[in-house]
Amino acid sequence: MDTTLQDPLVGQLLDGRYRVEARIAVGGMATVYRAVDTRLDRVLALKVMHPALAADGAFVERFIREAKSVARLAHPNVVQVFDQGADGSYVYLAMEYIAGCTLRDVLRERGALQPRAALDILEPVLAALGAAHRAGFVHRDMKPENVLIGDDGRVKVADFGLVRSVDTVTTTTGAVLGTVAYLAPEQIEQPGAADPRVDVYACGVVLYEMLTGEKPHDGDSPAIVLYKHLHEDVPPPSALVPGMPFELDELVASATARTPDVRPYDAVALLGQVREARAPLSVDQLDAMPPQAVSGGHDNAEDRTSVIPRSLTVPRPLPVNDDDPADGEDPLNRTSRFQSGPPLPPRRRSARPRRGVLALIAAVLLVFGVGAGVWYINSGQFTKVPAVLTQKEAEARTRLEAAGLEVGKVRHQHSDTVKRGTVMDTDPDPGARIRKHDSVTLTVSDGPEIVKVPDVTGSRQDKAEELLKTDGLEPGLVTQEFSEDVIKGFVISTDPEAGTKRRAGTAVSIVVSKGAPVDIPDVTGDALNDARAELEEAGLKVKVATEQVNSEFDKGLVATQTPEEGSEAAEGDTVTLTVSKGPEMVEVPDVVGASVDDAKSLLEQSGFEVEEDRGLLGIFGDTVKSQSVDGGDTAPKGSTITITIR
Template sequence: MDTTLQDPLVGQVLDGRYRVDARIAVGGMATVYRALDTRLDRVLALKVMHPALAADGTFVERFIREAKSVARLSHPNVVQVFDQGTDGSYVYLAMEYVAGCTLRDVLRERGALQPRAALDILEPVLAALGAAHRAGFVHRDMKPENVLIGDDGRVKVADFGLVRSVNTVTSTTGAVLGTVSYLSPEQIDQPGTADARVDVYACGVVLYEMLTGSQPHEGDSPAIVLYKHLHEDVPPPSARVPGLPYELDELVASATARTPDLRPYDAVALLAQTREARGRLSPDQLDAEPPQALTTQYGGAENRTSVIPRSLTSPLPGSAHAGGSPARLLPVDGDEPEQGYHRTSVLQSPPLPPSRRERSSGRPRRGPLLIVAAVLLALGLGAGVWYINSGQFTHVPALLAKTEAQARDRLDQAGLETGKVTYDYSDTVKRGTVISTDPGVGSRIRNHDSVSITVSRGPQTVKVPDVEGWSLGKARARLKSEDLEPGMVTREFSDDVPKGFVISTAPGSGTTLRAGAAIALTVSKGAPVDVPDVSGEDLADAKADLAEAGLKVEVATTRVNSEFDAGQVAKQTPAADSQAAEGDTVTLTVSKGPVMVEVPDVTGDSVDDAKSELEDAGFQVDEDRGLLGLFGDTVKKQSVEGGDTAPKGSTITITIR
């Protein structure tokens, strides 16, 4: 049976705009649907919080705040957030719809990936996380399920914002086992204190899984997996896939160090290490097929190869890694592919022409002379090739991450001169070590030519300016002028700082940071206002009371049954006696009157039977015994006659004699 047919949201239109067409996935906190934005006529993904979480006002408030912040993240590898809203009990996010599959689907169907494919997926993931880290966000739930691979080959990271609002694992069964496999030791040991390095750890685990086809720590229960993350190092991938280069072992070990201080400090730093490791690998090492790769192909209409990025293919000569266009995987013509896909050859040569028949025996034979000439020609060509390839040229040695002195020595040993030495800031390369060379490492170069090197000055540092008391717009502009990024904005009540002005920054003013670091801002909501209780008031009176308190009013489009008469206020949000900022909006829901229920006739019944029947019908019961009914047990009269209607929840008085 199609489970989407049982989903009450499928077919509905949220907020009069988003038509829910199909359910895509169900998670621990939300359900994701494919929907159509009827206003802009575009397909998008709608993430709707589970009703149990949507009833938690604190959770919803943080969810909305984080969604707004993440919506400002503009990065090609981040799933974009378009809109956020509430429709009745549904709290939702409208997000970019990525047609394709997840990395989990790829791993499930392909097993281990070639190193090139794994790095081609990891690099855009790190680019997305790096943008988030520099903006002050931590994902906290990186795993293959949150890496989307589109039909067009783009890699995108999903579930920013929502995961930041959840600091603990609330279950230890089912899908949670897949999540605990990517938790860093500090998330387990000190929940709620995680920083960008927890995402670095998770990415190291994901890389291990892509290279080996399995997770580094496995167990029969989440508790066993958690224990291993706390007390055991992630093993080198080459222990499971013999022959993997040590550069990949080093990359995984660096990212998954159990001590956070030993890891790269954020995804940008890990991305730099990843690119450096890739640069040290040969094409044969990048394209090596791991034995754990599944040989079973996936034919049929749902063939997954169409949703794997082109970069997962090993570049042919002239491919993207060599400066040309990437090689493509094409379906085999005719029958279903036995191996799924094959490469189109760009190096096929025309067949050689058939050799000519030997001349007639009547002509003089020149065979010995031709053999001698051919030998001399081969020797001459060989000497020429040796002179061109070996005697005159060499390659730029590996200099990256070497000190300036080490780089000069290695160039001298290679028979090359040290050219121009320049110095530049770097967030990812240690001070005093080589950032880059010109020509690049591995490039072919004439003997005794010079190689220019760029040496790191370390990260560029700036001091956080004092923007307390500044308007939010001016504070953001000042931070950007100092090469800092305005980060997350939180709002608090303040009796001293006017609404919309900065109360404080984190880190505080005067702190020395790397350029590009994100600064969190706390902005004033203004002085708090006590929200008056207007429940049961006529709508006009309620509006006047709220306006007098300095609050704005919004009337909900839907009306509800309540104990109050039609036209009176049934409920208000925020609730009475809570605090709001001056100018905040209070939403009023108007009553359409109580639900009228037929009153059962209980005259002549025993007191217990009468009370049970009235309460089952939705009424409260009051007993009137008087002096004559102190010892009676029979209902002689009821305040509302049987068969008449009364508001549900109202009180029916029974007279006992």
């Protein structure tokens, strides 16, 4: 039975404008419908918040605020927000409707994608994220479900800025796994992290999944997946797809580096790396079908296996040394542009009998020349550079020599993704046409670059950070500690410590001195000038709060201080003083004649301390004979009222 028939919104006119036609999807935050804007007569998508969330005023306010912000993010690869409103308990967004499918649908149906298709999808996604990052937005929930692929091949990113409006976490195991698979390590360690690099990490995971058909980290529970994100690198796609170009391995490794500082700083930077990685790939490499691809039952080459037409994403260059045909001109008849004057009537063949003969001779010579060229090219004078990437240097030499080529220069370069001693690049590129017996330059991996952590203890913080970068490392987390021996602002220690060997690009934590600790004196109850002088003499700065408070101290004296007495502070730290408005005066209740318990309860509820005076005669009494402040009079809140008992 169609579940949409049970949905009360289907068939309704929401907010007097949007006619709800069908339910598209249900999520943890909202339900999405296909609807028609009756005012503008266009199909759109309505995201209607679940009523339970709509009852939360703070959530709705934030939802609306973020929706307005996203509506200003105009980009062709971002699902646009048209309108926002409420109709009774229904809070909604009116958004662009994309007829098509999600990337998750494609991966579920196709498994792994060809590198060309994966990059065709990734580039517009990064273009959308890049525009958002430069505008101050972070998506924070990038995954295949939020990548929409239209029937016309356009790629759109959905749920911009709205994915973090919900503060609760879905507890359904499948839903959690679907989200944690793309979380950056810093999102796990510091929930709420909102740096563009979390989107970069997620895009690296999505690229890995498109290339291999699998998520890089799996497990029986979300906790296992989270642990792997924190402690295991994303493996290279070539581990699952033999022959995968090392450029794509490096691209995934760069985007999914566990240390945020090692990743591209935003989606624009990652997009630049994608284009650099794509440029040297041959047609065979881009169109290689991975073994994980699902191909059964799909005979149409123009269906979803091609995902996006190339012309929609990467403009093709004009032919080299060839004129661009004018608008409307037949490109097969380029010479017509260079004719001048009115067309001439046809001449009789007898008028210039030699013209046909010359044309025939030219044609014969042309055919002969083309044939000779083809013969020359195919006569064994040329060959193709064999694919030797990821092979050991000796194996690469043997294969090149077997192809009739010589090994020229052998360069060495460090790499975090290519195994030490194996080929990571050739010049010319694999598959390029080359004359036999020419030389091929090999670039061999030296593995990850290993550097020693320099000794920066005793250096000023900024100088220490420069030294770390000079040695190929990255400054990491900076913490501060008190030190009797190290001057304030200078480095006490590093983690890893000096002399430790680490990969280039590793982040090094720095502990910086706060200077010798200063004991904060107690100045509450002192005159403001006296308190200021005492604190400044101790090497501290003083700030006076603009608001005053009631306290037990007289008006004009220091009521409170932050930090309090006994706390440790560094020299130059600030202590904030709040000045007293005097005690708060409270009316004293009349308790004469009441029982002792009732009198004490009533006085304490009014904010007073109670003291009993029983004397010799009131030892066994239980009735209040008199009170130190008469009922109806006022006394400072917190002061003591003495009751006499008889």
